[in-house]
Amino acid sequence: MSARRDTTGSYVAGLAGLAVTIFVVLAVAAPNFLSQANLTSMGSQFPEFGLLALAVLPTMISGGIDLSVVAISNLAAVVAALLLRAGPELALLAIPAALLTGLACGLLNGLLIAVLRLPPILATLGTLQLFGGLAIVITRGPAITGLPAWYASYGNASIGGVLPVPLLVFGLVALALGLLLRLTATGVRMRLFGANARAAQFAGLRERGLILRIYGGAGVIAALAGLVILARANSANADYGGSYLLLVILINILAGVSPAGGFGTTLGVVFAVLTLQLISSGLNFLAFDAFTRDLFFGGLLIVVMSVRVLVENGLVPVPRLRKVSLP
Amino acid sequence: MAEPLLTMSGISKAYGPVRVLENVDLSLSAGEVRCLAGENGSGKSTLIKILSGVVAADGGTVTIAGRRLGNDARAAIDAGLSVIYQDFSLFPNLTVAENIAFLRFVAQGRRWNNIAEQRRLAGDVLARMSVDIDPRVLVETLPVASKQLIAIARALANDARIIVMDEPTTALTRNEVTRLAGIVAALKDDGVAFLFVSHKTEEVFSFCDTITVLRDGHVVAAGAVGDFDADRLGREMTGRSIAHERIARADAPPQPVFLETRGLTRRGDYADISLELRPGEIVSILGLLGSGRTELAQTLFGMVAADSGEIRIGGEPVAFAHSSEAVEAGIGYVPEDRLTEGLFLDQPIGDNITVASLEQSASGGLLDRRSLAERARRAVERLRIRTPGIEPPVATLSGGNQQRVVLARWMERSPALMILNGPTVGVDIGSKREIHELLVGLNRSGTALLVVTDDIGEALALSDRILVMVNGRITAAFDPRTADEDTLYAAVTTGGDR
Numbered sequence: 001m002s003a004r005r006d007t008t009g010s011y012v013a014g015l016a017g018l019a020v021t022i023f024v025v026l027a028v029a030a031p032n033f034l035s036q037a038n039l040t041s042m043g044s045q046f047p048e049f050g051l052l053a054l055a056v057l058p059t060m061i062s063g064g065i066d067l068s069v070v071a072i073s074n075l076a077a078v079v080a081a082l083l084l085r086a087g088p089e090l091a092l093l094a095i096p097a098a099l100l101t102g103l104a105c106g107l108l109n110g111l112l113i114a115v116l117r118l119p120p121i122l123a124t125l126g127t128l129q130l131f132g133g134l135a136i137v138i139t140r141g142p143a144i145t146g147l148p149a150w151y152a153s154y155g156n157a158s159i160g161g162v163l164p165v166p167l168l169v170f171g172l173v174a175l176a177l178g179l180l181l182r183l184t185a186t187g188v189r190m191r192l193f194g195a196n197a198r199a200a201q202f203a204g205l206r207e208r209g210l211i212l213r214i215y216g217g218a219g220v221i222a223a224l225a226g227l228v229i230l231a232r233a234n235s236a237n238a239d240y241g242g243s244y245l246l247l248v249i250l251i252n253i254l255a256g257v258s259p260a261g262g263f264g265t266t267l268g269v270v271f272a273v274l275t276l277q278l279i280s281s282g283l284n285f286l287a288f289d290a291f292t293r294d295l296f297f298g299g300l301l302i303v304v305m306s307v308r309v310l311v312e313n314g315l316v317p318v319p320r321l322r323k324v325s326l327p
Numbered sequence: 328m329a330e331p332l333l334t335m336s337g338i339s340k341a342y343g344p345v346r347v348l349e350n351v352d353l354s355l356s357a358g359e360v361r362c363l364a365g366e367n368g369s370g371k372s373t374l375i376k377i378l379s380g381v382v383a384a385d386g387g388t389v390t391i392a393g394r395r396l397g398n399d400a401r402a403a404i405d406a407g408l409s410v411i412y413q414d415f416s417l418f419p420n421l422t423v424a425e426n427i428a429f430l431r432f433v434a435q436g437r438r439w440n441n442i443a444e445q446r447r448l449a450g451d452v453l454a455r456m457s458v459d460i461d462p463r464v465l466v467e468t469l470p471v472a473s474k475q476l477i478a479i480a481r482a483l484a485n486d487a488r489i490i491v492m493d494e495p496t497t498a499l500t501r502n503e504v505t506r507l508a509g510i511v512a513a514l515k516d517d518g519v520a521f522l523f524v525s526h527k528t529e530e531v532f533s534f535c536d537t538i539t540v541l542r543d544g545h546v547v548a549a550g551a552v553g554d555f556d557a558d559r560l561g562r563e564m565t566g567r568s569i570a571h572e573r574i575a576r577a578d579a580p581p582q583p584v585f586l587e588t589r590g591l592t593r594r595g596d597y598a599d600i601s602l603e604l605r606p607g608e609i610v611s612i613l614g615l616l617g618s619g620r621t622e623l624a625q626t627l628f629g630m631v632a633a634d635s636g637e638i639r640i641g642g643e644p645v646a647f648a649h650s651s652e653a654v655e656a657g658i659g660y661v662p663e664d665r666l667t668e669g670l671f672l673d674q675p676i677g678d679n680i681t682v683a684s685l686e687q688s689a690s691g692g693l694l695d696r697r698s699l700a701e702r703a704r705r706a707v708e709r710l711r712i713r714t715p716g717i718e719p720p721v722a723t724l725s726g727g728n729q730q731r732v733v734l735a736r737w738m739e740r741s742p743a744l745m746i747l748n749g750p751t752v753g754v755d756i757g758s759k760r761e762i763h764e765l766l767v768g769l770n771r772s773g774t775a776l777l778v779v780t781d782d783i784g785e786a787l788a789l790s791d792r793i794l795v796m797v798n799g800r801i802t803a804a805f806d807p808r809t810a811d812e813d814t815l816y817a818a819v820t821t822g823g824d825r
Contacts, residue, residue, distance in 0.1 A: 183696070185686060198667055200682075202660060205651065262674060
């Protein structure tokens with residue numbers, strides 16, 4: 001039996017290099033790219049799908065997946081929109097209610113997986129329909145509009161004129177998740193459970209509590225994405241972001257997260273999100289048709305995965321970054 | 328004897344700088360049963376892979392019935408070679424007849440599935456072996472011994488003249504071994520030759536005509552079975568005299584019972600188990616695969632529920648709903664299958680060691696990574712795990728060192744009871760003795776050890792008491808200071824019919 005070598009460290013470094021390269025190329029090729037207007041606009045575009053990708057990350061590290069994140073974020077946005085519209089007294093409850101909705105949805109996923117032992121991909125495929133259907137029934141189809149103006153103005157504000165609020169939210173969530181994965185017992189257990197669920201049981205890990213926490217957390221992060229989207233779109237739509245689900249999975253794969261579980265880093269997801277956003281903006285700047293975006297994303301994913309397999313099998317020589325061992 | 332059916336001569340093989348086989352000769356005549364003996368890592372499996380054409384040799388030749396074979400698995404099968412691996416490689420979801428006919432029909436390049444002909448072929452082969460198994464039943468419903476017979480039948484159906492069997496008696500009761508020996512003897516008379524890959528002395532001596540011993544890739548001894556006895560065989564395999572007598576120890580001072588069971592029963596697995604374990608004591612449960620030993624061990628660890636009876640810890644009844652509760656109660660468990668149950672193979676050695684004791688290095692919800700690394704490094708040193716560091720994946724270690732990692736995991740918790748299911752399965756003889764000594768040493772610090780095993784030598788070397796488990800019941804208890812291997816072997820393998 002051969003071990004999968006953990007190439008995550010050097011892989012993430014490579015991904016960062018790719019993001020920087022694209023950034024430099026665009027900065028040189030397109031004069032307006034470095035303008036503050038463009039940077040700010042980019043900074044408020046990617047956090048919504050970036051957050052969704054972060055929501056999926058812990059589920060994939062633990063050997064599962066959450067297909068329902070987009071549906072959860074829409075349902076949370078709908079709940080928040082209804083409360084915002086209901087009047088100033090209830091508007092304050094909008095954010096906590098949205099987060100609670102996300103938590104409840106995530107816990108339902110967790111229960112289906114931990115207690116009924118449904119495979120995560122099937123459980124969350126079911127709840128994807130369930131949550132999406134619930135949002136449609138609530139809204140009866142059309143988007144909920146007419147939100148109080150303050151919500152969008154806060155949600156789209158830039159702190160100090162440079163740091164868009166959505167970017168701040170994304171940064172804070174990434175930081176918190178990164179700390180959780182690296183520096184808490186839960187994070188280590190998540191990774192080991194994902195690497196071998198059977199061995200985790202023999203090591204006395206409480207998998208039920210772990211799964212509930214993972215999917216509950218994913219629900220909360222998805223709800224945050226819903227709140228960010230609500231501010232940007234200034235409306236709540238039951239079927240917003242239909243193409244986000246595949247994009248979000250793509251980001252995680254590009255980030256070097258193992259679909260089999262056990263490997264994946266927050267930093268990887270951050271760089272994967274940046275890379276895709278840069279490519280997407282770059283295509284606009286270089287006057288490519290908007291329809292070519294998917295072509296590039298798909299091509300990039302295939303190339304990156306192929307290169308990774310070739311490197312892991314030693315078919316392409318790569319200088320190995322020395323892992324810095326702890327003192 | 329006539330011209331050998333199989334000749335391997337001058338076989339050499341290296342993986343990079345590591346020389347795995349060096350000028351190995353082996354021959355097999357029609358009707359001969361030869362044992363290929365050697366420790367893990369001696370090159371046995373590489374030799375079999377070269378023989379079966381899966382791996383190419385760097386030098387030397389393989390000749391079957393005068394025809395020289397290259398590195399071609401298909402040609403080896405066509406020449407009448409059949410390898411039966413330990414897991415038999417059967418299709419559990421297909422019938423006996425389909426399994427038996429499969430290889431032959433594939434070899435003949437058939438495109439259509441002829442059920443009637445499959446049944447006929449299976450019936451003929453089973454009749455030739457004088458085995459009575461219904462060809463229509465699904466293989467997954469059969470006991471292990473029958474599966475093995477199906478694997479032999481499949482080889483015969485494909486006109487095998489040389490059958491290689493890997494560790495053939497691991498899961499068999501005495502009656503089943505006798506039956507297998509009868510079938511092997513009958514097939515020998517038909518001119519079928521067998522090569523048994525084994526390191527179990529009992530089966531070597533009860534089956535084989537000749538022995539070839541491999542050590543470090545060299546043939547160190549070969550000859551008729553009469554030239555060997557158990558001591559010589561062990562010495563040739565390891566290159567030194569390995570002590571296998573009971574490890575000396577001071578008697579544990581009498582202490583109150585830590586864990587006891589009363590009439591513990593789980594239908595179909597074990598019945599009416601009553602036992603007592605005291606701190607500082609090593610108790611072995613000696614039983615064959617399928618005797619209910621694993622289910623009993625897992626029940627004590629909270630992974631399998633009993634139907635009736637009770638478990639008491641320190642006199643208080645407990646009912647574990649989950650392994651984590653057993654861990655809380657001070658129990659550790661070293662599972663049978665290290666690779667799938669014991670280890671997180673691709674994950675760092677350090678995490679594999681500290682996984683069950685993370686909370687010891689946490690404060691305020693955050694892990695102290697330095698303390699984790701420190702503890703892992705100390706454990707590596709204490710258990711003499713041979714590794715350059717705690718960062719590499721645990722899969723890079725050898726079997727014996729991997730097992731130490733699992734032991735280290737529980738020693739971090741200083742458990743009151745450690746259950747070890749097959750603690751040295753797949754560990755070579757030299758490393759095995761070291762692990763035994765380690766366990767006896769660990770035990771002096773007041774941990775109770777429950778060792779579940781089918782290895783009589785292991786039970787004798789380790790235990791303070793030996794309980795024999797047959798067919799789900801504890802049938803006898805022995806004092807290892809006075810019991811001998813033959814008595815234990817008889818106790819473990821009798822009454823095992825089902």
